Amino acid sequence: MPATIHTTALAVFCAFFVLxxxxxxxxxxxxxPDGGIHSLEEWGLAGRSFxxxxxxxxxxxxxxxxxxxxxxxxxxxxGGAMAFFAVPYAIIAYPYMMMVLPRxxxxxxxxxxxxxxxxxxxxxxxxxxxxxxxxxGILALMPYIxxxxxxxxxxxxxxxxxxxxxxxxAFIILAxxxxxxxxxxxxxxxxxxxxxxxVMVFTAIIVLPLKLGxxxxxxxxxxxxxxxxxxxxxxLLKPPQYLAYxxxxxxxxxxxxxxxxxxxxxxxxxxxxxxxxxxxxxxxYSFLLGLIALLGYVALTAGIAPKTAAGTLDSSAVVPxxxxxxxxxxxxxxxxxxxxxxxxxxxAIMSIAAANLFTRNLLAEIIGRxxxxxxxxxxxxxxxLVIKFGALIFVLLASSSYAIEMQLLGGIWIGQxxxxxxxxCFTRKLHPWALFSGWGAGMITGTWMAWSLQLKSSAYPVHxxxxxxxxxxxIPALLVNLALALALTxxxxxxxxxxxxxxxxxxxxxA
Numbered sequence: 001m002p003a004t005i006h007t008t009a010l011a012v013f014c015a016f017f018v019l020x021x022x023x024x025x026x027x028x029x030x031x032x033p034d035g036g037i038h039s040l041e042e043w044g045l046a047g048r049s050f051x052x053x054x055x056x057x058x059x060x061x062x063x064x065x066x067x068x069x070x071x072x073x074x075x076x077x078x079g080g081a082m083a084f085f086a087v088p089y090a091i092i093a094y095p096y097m098m099m100v101l102p103r104x105x106x107x108x109x110x111x112x113x114x115x116x117x118x119x120x121x122x123x124x125x126x127x128x129x130x131x132x133x134x135x136x137g138i139l140a141l142m143p144y145i146x147x148x149x150x151x152x153x154x155x156x157x158x159x160x161x162x163x164x165x166x167x168x169x170a171f172i173i174l175a176x177x178x179x180x181x182x183x184x185x186x187x188x189x190x191x192x193x194x195x196x197x198x199v200m201v202f203t204a205i206i207v208l209p210l211k212l213g214x215x216x217x218x219x220x221x222x223x224x225x226x227x228x229x230x231x232x233x234x235x236l237l238k239p240p241q242y243l244a245y246x247x248x249x250x251x252x253x254x255x256x257x258x259x260x261x262x263x264x265x266x267x268x269x270x271x272x273x274x275x276x277x278x279x280x281x282x283x284x285y286s287f288l289l290g291l292i293a294l295l296g297y298v299a300l301t302a303g304i305a306p307k308t309a310a311g312t313l314d315s316s317a318v319v320p321x322x323x324x325x326x327x328x329x330x331x332x333x334x335x336x337x338x339x340x341x342x343x344x345x346x347x348a349i350m351s352i353a354a355a356n357l358f359t360r361n362l363l364a365e366i367i368g369r370x371x372x373x374x375x376x377x378x379x380x381x382x383x384x385l386v387i388k389f390g391a392l393i394f395v396l397l398a399s400s401s402y403a404i405e406m407q408l409l410g411g412i413w414i415g416q417x418x419x420x421x422x423x424x425c426f427t428r429k430l431h432p433w434a435l436f437s438g439w440g441a442g443m444i445t446g447t448w449m450a451w452s453l454q455l456k457s458s459a460y461p462v463h464x465x466x467x468x469x470x471x472x473x474x475i476p477a478l479l480v481n482l483a484l485a486l487a488l489t490x491x492x493x494x495x496x497x498x499x500x501x502x503x504x505x506x507x508x509x510x511a
Contacts, residue, residue, distance in 0.1 A: 005160035006324055012333025013159060013340065016196070017170070020189045020341050024177030027184040039373035040114055040380055043182035044356045045268045048109065052277045054187055058349075059265040059278060060285045061190030063090075063256065066151030066343035069197070069292055074315040076296030077304075080226045080233030082241055084293060085248040090286040092253040098279035101257060102272040103425045106511040107504055109267075115353070116263045116421045117361035123424050125500025126432035127365055132439050133417050134361035137260040140414040141354045143406035144259070145391040148343040148350075150316060153395070155340045158320030159333075164396055170344070175388050178348045179381050183268055186348040193345050196338035198288065204298075204335070205291050208326055212301050222297035240470065244459045247472035255415045255474065258422070260353035261346065272511030295319055302326060347388065355384040408458040412446035415474040419485050425509065432500050434488035442481030449473035 028037065037043045050058060068086075075083030104119060113119045117133040120126075149167060156166045177185045209215050219235060226233035237245055256262065269275050299322045306317035323335040359380045364370055371379065420435045449460040450473055460473040493499075 006158075006329055006332070008329030009324060009333035009336060010159045010161065012330050013155075013337045016192075016334070016337035016341065020192055020344065021173050021177065023188045023192065024174075024181060024185040027177070027188040028181040030181075030184050030188060032184075037182055037184075038377050040356060040359065040376040041112070041373075043377045044114055044352050044380055045264065046183040046187060048268055049270050050187065050268050050274070051270060052274050052281070054191075055265065055269045055274050055278050056281050057190040057194050058183075058187045058268065059262070060282060061186065061193050061342070061345040062261050062265045062349050063282075063346075064197070064285050064289060064342070065148055065346040066155070066339050066341075067147040068289070069339050069342060070151050070154055070316055070319050071147075072289065072293045073296035073299065074318045076293050077299050077318050078229065078233065078296075078315055079231075080222075080235055081237045082233075082245060083296070084290075085245050085252070087286060087290045087293065089249040089252040089256070090289060091283060092249060093256045094279045094283055094286075096253060097257050097282075098276060100422055100425060101266050101279070102275045102511055103509045104263075104421075105266060105269060105272045105275050107425065107508045109272075109511075110508045111503065114267065114360055115260060115356050116258070116417070117357055120417075120420050120424060121361065121365075122503040123428065124420070124432035124435070125502065126436065129420060129432050129436045129439070130361055131365050132436060133420060134357045134365075136413050136417050136439075136443070137357045138354050138362075140410035141260055141350050142387070142391060142394075143410050144261075145347050145350045145354075145387065146395050147407055148347040149391060149395040152340055152343040154314075154316040155320050155336045155343075158317060158324050158336060167396075168392065170340075171347075171388055171392050174344050174348060175385050178351060178384060178388070182381075183264065183349065183352055186345045186352075187268075189341060189348075190345045193338065193341040196334065197342060200335045200338045201288055201291050203331070204295060204323075208295075208298050208302075208322075211326065212298065218294075218297050218301045221301040225300045244470040244472065247475045248459070251415060251472040251474040251478075252411065254418055254478070255411050258414050258417055260357055261350045264349055264353040264356065295322060298322065347391075351384040351387045351391075352380070354387050355380040358383045406455075408455060409447060409450050412450055412458060412474040412477060413443060415478050416442035416446065416481050418478060419482055428502050429489070430485050431489040431492040431497065433492050433497055434485045437488050438481040438483075438485030441484045442477045445480045446473050446477030449477065 031046065031049055033042060033047060041047060072083060072086050104116065108119055111122055113122065117130050117137065120133050121130040152170060153167055209218060212218055223235050226235070266275055296318070299318045302322060302325065304318055304322050304325060306314045306321045308314045320336055320339065323332045327335065359376050363379065416439050419430065419438055423430060450458055453460060458473050459470050462469045462471055462476065
């Protein structure tokens with residue numbers, strides 16, 4: 001039987017999509033310098049010109065993606081309390097952001113660094129370490145971009161539209177306005193997206209409980225439903241889950257501010273104070289995320305159980321199906337548009353961030369010379385197109401579960417640049433070859449742990465003193481990384497191994 005097309009919802013969705021498309025192309029003229037967008041600073045960082053509110057919308061749109069809106073409630077829908085780790089990890093991340101990112105912004109502003117790998121190159125003067133940071137960033141971003149497409153797929157399918165052409169059309173348009181406008185396009189669209197997201201969430205958490213008998217009924221029904229799942233879920237954490245929950249929160253917080261798209265959003269700010277203000281303001285999104293998570297329990301109570309073509313539960317369709325089932329067509333179209341636009345913003349920023357890394361930190365290092373500003377900009381534009389369409393082909397040819405599994409690895413990998421980037425912005429005492437060795441050991445350890453779990457989970461069982469401790473794989477991998485870097489630094493210093501040249505000065509880190 002063909003799927004029913006929700007015509008009203010589809011019409012509203014298309015109207016908002018046209019709106020943000022026009023905004024994306026208009027953004028090429030917004031705050032454009034007289035010379036045009038012909039350098040990587042202008043195309044990839046919007047001339048480092050964004051103030052507090054634009055940066056807030058940009059970073060918020062960057063970190064709280066379409067897949068976040070879909071995946072967090074779906075995780076609660078399937079397993080219960082364990083999925084709430086996404087809320088405290090975001091809260092932990094912002095004090096960390098307050099301490100670290102203003103220093104990175106200051107030194108990057110003074111030396112014209114466009115990526116964190118640029119900073120590592122200037123700080124440690126080591127070509128191999130720079131390439132390692134660049135490769136890690138791109139590897140971690142690719143499945144992240146693909147997941148935005150998975151979110152867009154779920155939204156389009158919820159309206160009854162199937163086939164590949166809607167997704168292809170959406171990302172051709174995304175590619176076009178990102179190519180012409182650079183970072184200015186997602187910055188403008190993020191404002192529209194975030195306003196819509198707040199309207200969607202606050203309406204949903206008020207209206208849906210009223211329809212379903214209140215939150216008391218929702219929690220009791222969800223508890224009963226979770227107990228029947230295999231494995232059984234619960235509203236409260238069980239003692240064996242404590243370490244996995246806390247390590248997931250801490251490890252994810254470490255990784256959050258190391259992703260290249262976070263760096264792109266932060267380095268586009270016009271001052272270190274803008275970064276500090278955002279560290280104070282961004283927790284508003286964490287509050288929003290907590291409310292979004294509750295939609296998983298609402299969906300359980302509403303009896304939402306979308307199926308794949310094979311007849312299995314389609315967890316990525318839980319939230320879109322909830323909106324289509326519980327709201328009138330015009331408002332469900334509005335909600336799905338908010339989620340769909342929430343895929344466009346981060347996908348654009350991520351592709352820009354990956355293009356910046358490739359142009360500055362891979363291509364330039366491989367050919368052994370810096371490109372001119374115009375060459376950098378043109379190369380980055382082309383690379384951003386290749387990355388977006390590479391992710392699109394990946395999603396169309398592979399299953400969405402594979403993209404999710406690769407994202408588990410991405411989170412483990414990106415945490416391994418912590419010693420070089422975060423510790424590097426406070427001290428130069430670690431030897432660059434020791435950092436490189438630690439990075440390699442951490443990447444191998446984390447990948448082996450995830451692979452031994454068949455990429456089905458990132459929570460690894462560690463057997464110690466006759467006990468089993470389940471812990472997020474990124475944490476032991478990072479501990480191996482740090483231990484090796486610390487152990488090898490005095491050895492490499494004693495051997496007289498080249499330490500590279502530090503191009504930065506202590507005052508460069510003070511805004």
